[in-house]
Amino acid sequence: MKRFVTLFLWMDTLAAQHVKNSLFQLESCVQLKKPGNNAVSYPLTDNGKGNLFTNISDFPIQIKNEKTETDSHLIIKVTLLAKQEVYFNFQQTCVLPVKHVNSQFYMPGFWYRKNLRSPKEAPSFHTSDSWTVREDRLSTPLTGIFDDTTGEHYTVLRKDKIMHDAVTVHTHGDVILSGKTDIGYTGFQNVDGNAALVFGFPYFESPTSYIRKLTLAPSVKAFQKMEKGETRILTWEIRRSKSNNFSDFVADVWKYTFDVFKPKPLKNTLSAVKAKETLTNFFVESYVETPDLNYFSGVHLRTDDAKNTGVAEVGFVGRVLLNAFNALEYGETENRPDLIEKANSIFDSYLKKGFTSQGFFREYVDYINHLEEDTYSIRRQSEGALAILNYLKYEKNKGRYHTEWENRITILLNNFLKLQLNDGSFPRKFDNNFEVVDSSGGSTPSATLPLTMASVYFKSKLYLDAAKATGVYLEKELITKADYFSSTLDANCEDKEASLYAATAMYYLAMITTGDEKQQYIDYSVKAAYFCLSWYYLWDVPFAPGQLLGDVKFKSRGWGNVSVENNHIDAFIFEFATILDWLAVEREEPRFSAFSSVIKSTLLQLMPMPENMNDIGKVGFYPEVVQHTSWDYGNNGKGFYNDIFAPGWVVASLWQMLSPNRVNDFFNPIPTFKQENLKRDLPTRPPFRSRIKKVGVSTLSEISRFIF
Numbered sequence: 129m130k131r132f133v134t135l136f137l138w139m140d141t142l143a144a145q146h147v148k149n150s151l152f153q154l155e156s157c158v159q160l161k162k163p164g165n166n167a168v169s170y171p172l173t174d175n176g177k178g179n180l181f182t183n184i185s186d187f188p189i190q191i192k193n194e195k196t197e198t199d200s201h202l203i204i205k206v207t208l209l210a211k212q213e214v215y216f217n218f219q220q221t222c223v224l225p226v227k228h229v230n231s232q233f234y235m236p237g238f239w240y241r242k243n244l245r246s247p248k249e250a251p252s253f254h255t256s257d258s259w260t261v262r263e264d265r266l267s268t269p270l271t272g273i274f275d276d277t278t279g280e281h282y283t284v285l286r287k288d289k290i291m292h293d294a295v296t297v298h299t300h301g302d303v304i305l306s307g308k309t310d311i312g313y314t315g316f317q318n319v320d321g322n323a324a325l326v327f328g329f330p331y332f333e334s335p336t337s338y339i340r341k342l343t344l345a346p347s348v349k350a351f352q353k354m355e356k357g358e359t360r361i362l363t364w365e366i367r368r369s370k371s372n373n374f375s376d377f378v379a380d381v382w383k384y385t386f387d388v389f390k391p392k393p394l395k396n397t398l399s400a401v402k403a404k405e406t407l408t409n410f411f412v413e414s415y416v417e418t419p420d421l422n423y424f425s426g427v428h429l430r431t432d433d434a435k436n437t438g439v440a441e442v443g444f445v446g447r448v449l450l451n452a453f454n455a456l457e458y459g460e461t462e463n464r465p466d467l468i469e470k471a472n473s474i475f476d477s478y479l480k481k482g483f484t485s486q487g488f489f490r491e492y493v494d495y496i497n498h499l500e501e502d503t504y505s506i507r508r509q510s511e512g513a514l515a516i517l518n519y520l521k522y523e524k525n526k527g528r529y530h531t532e533w534e535n536r537i538t539i540l541l542n543n544f545l546k547l548q549l550n551d552g553s554f555p556r557k558f559d560n561n562f563e564v565v566d567s568s569g570g571s572t573p574s575a576t577l578p579l580t581m582a583s584v585y586f587k588s589k590l591y592l593d594a595a596k597a598t599g600v601y602l603e604k605e606l607i608t609k610a611d612y613f614s615s616t617l618d619a620n621c622e623d624k625e626a627s628l629y630a631a632t633a634m635y636y637l638a639m640i641t642t643g644d645e646k647q648q649y650i651d652y653s654v655k656a657a658y659f660c661l662s663w664y665y666l667w668d669v670p671f672a673p674g675q676l677l678g679d680v681k682f683k684s685r686g687w688g689n690v691s692v693e694n695n696h697i698d699a700f701i702f703e704f705a706t707i708l709d710w711l712a713v714e715r716e717e718p719r720f721s722a723f724s725s726v727i728k729s730t731l732l733q734l735m736p737m738p739e740n741m742n743d744i745g746k747v748g749f750y751p752e753v754v755q756h757t758s759w760d761y762g763n764n765g766k767g768f769y770n771d772i773f774a775p776g777w778v779v780a781s782l783w784q785m786l787s788p789n790r791v792n793d794f795f796n797p798i799p800t801f802k803q804e805n806l807k808r809d810l811p812t813r814p815p816f817r818s819r820i821k822k823v824g825v826s827t828l829s830e831i832s833r834f835i836f
Contacts (some may be wrong), residue, residue: 212353219328237267237689249342260315262331360720375610381659393729409748426776440494443511445774487539513578554599569613576633623691624663631656675767686730
């Protein structure tokens with residue numbers, strides 16, 4: 129059967145005027161490999177009559193190209209016809225009228241600017257200024273180059289239906305595919321000081337591949353076999369546009385690619401009612417009681433048996449307290465006294481024994497290995513506070529009051545106030561004595577949520593002012609700069625969760641403001657939302673036969689990549705689908721609600737149920753690490769889960785998605801704020817010099833961040 133792929137290329141002569149005596153330079157080559165021999169590269173020349181040729185007589189592939197040009201696009205269709213059995217890799221390079229040094233680079237869900245927030249052990253400019261990657265690493269199979277000096281940007285987008293994949297015996301060097309694949313590659317290159325788009329088929333990763341967390345591996349180039357007489361047609365599109373800044377560039381590209389792919393919701397997906405009913409089995413089978421804390425065991429479980437691992441974690445991947453609230457709310461709604469009892473026992477145990485001497489949550493306790501973390505994070509503390517504030521509001525609405533819990537949360541929030549810096553940010557990590565361990569402000573938006581909620585619950589302007597101060601920091605340092613980083617605790621790099629948390633923080637602030645101020649928060653939420661959307665897949669990655677995810681007909685559209693360090697997709701969503709629905713109305717953007725529908729339909733498709741466990745050991749223990757590309761979190765690789773997972777946060781994330789009115793109900797009606805004394809005086813801030821010493825800062829700009 130003849131297989132078809134189409135390649136679009138564009139050369140805009142007007143754009144070329146920006147570089148004197150130069151047009152876009154298109155360079156083509158094909159590499160051929162004979163099994164048992166090294167590959168040989170053959171440069172290709174365009175004869176101006178629709179053919180690419182070499183100076184080799186009787187060349188084994190006939191290559192034809194057809195160009196269609198518009199003001200902003202170039203379309204080229206390249207057809208490869210095998211005159212004899214051949215193994216090939218085809219490449220195209222489009223040199224742009226943009227200096228490489230002035231460029232920022234973009235591969236959705238994997239590469240932002242130069243990836244300099246990422247360590248040198250992950251893909252970044254720390255290793256090289258030129259990269260190509262296989263397309264299934266990317267939420268959209270696209271590379272973009274943004275000119276910082278002019279705002280012009282150029283993208284190359286794969287336009288074919290990418291439906292098949294094949295496995296290889298080796299993951300490095302020149303490899304021959306075991307069957308047919310549709311996965312090509314895309315990237316960028318420094319060509320004599322100019323930026324260039326590079327793309328081709330089948331996949332080629334350079335200068336390194338990325339096989340697992342913080343593990344760069346040798347380059348890999350795949351070769352596809354064509355039988356004599358077989359045809360392959362390859363398809364890309366190059367587009368030129370202009371934006372005011374990198375953030376607008378990301379938004380422009382997302383809207384463009386959304387309109388190209390037009391992702392649709394899955395049909396016959398699990399209902400919200402059935403999904404919650406199934407997830408409750410996690411509350412039943414993960415519940416653990418100890419003489420100390422009671423909790424749901426949802427951290428570091430094995431996928432095959434999902435047995436208790438003895439870890440109680442307040443936020444991040446454990447989400448014990450939010451799940452306790454979910455269990456309580458569901459138990460009372462559905463008359464499940466077993467869930468009510470478990471939830472209340474967790475809340476009671478944390479009230480009695482869940483706090484440090486200074487009033488921080490005991491974030492992470494490992495009862496099997498007898499370990500307890502003594503470094504704390506603004507993210508886990510914030511997620512714990514958010515859960516308790518939801519619980520307190522719910523209980524108050526039921527006529528049940530918890531003065532002790534209110535006092536505990538007040539102490540915790542006062543701790544927040546003393547940790548907050550003058551620029552509105554929060555340090556990422558600190559100890560029980562308020563010594564800063566990690567000063568990065570990337571996790572700041574996680575604190576916005578409970579501070580905003582506390583301002584409503586306690587009717588306190590002090591908490592409101594602190595929440596708004598975070599908004600100032602987020603606008604200046606994350607949103608305006610489109611620099612979302614270091615929100616997740618198991619990586620220190622560009623990540624999806626920082627942009628998701630920023631969009632959510634602005635959503636919460638908009639809930640308690642009116643007029644122009646509210647509109648400003650909505651604008652900021654929109655900007656962060658586009659950046660967050662860039663991490664979510666608009667297309668369905670193919671899998672090879674025998675790979676679990678392909679065998680169960682998994683669709684990747686609507687799932688988000690995690691971070692530069694952790695190159696897998698997951699179900700981290702929480703309120704984001706609700707935010708997209710809200711922004712769709714506020715800013716009359718139907719793409720938001722359309723993609724929200726995709727997310728809500730697709731994120732439930734791996735639900736472990738009695739009739740279809742999807743390789744998970746227990747019903748409702750939803751999978752976490754979904755390995756969709758040539759990468760693993762330690763085990764199993766593409767098409768499978770890692771053997772260890774943390775369903776605690778996944779259950780909480782999906783539950784929040786399935787509770788779209790929760791945030792609005794908490795903030796409705798908007799309260800009248802008043803300045804009032806808090807129930808506990810603010811603790812004394814830690815000594816300035818000791819904090820400088822702890823962090824080890826040395827420059828004036830770094831030191832200024834710690835001055836109160």
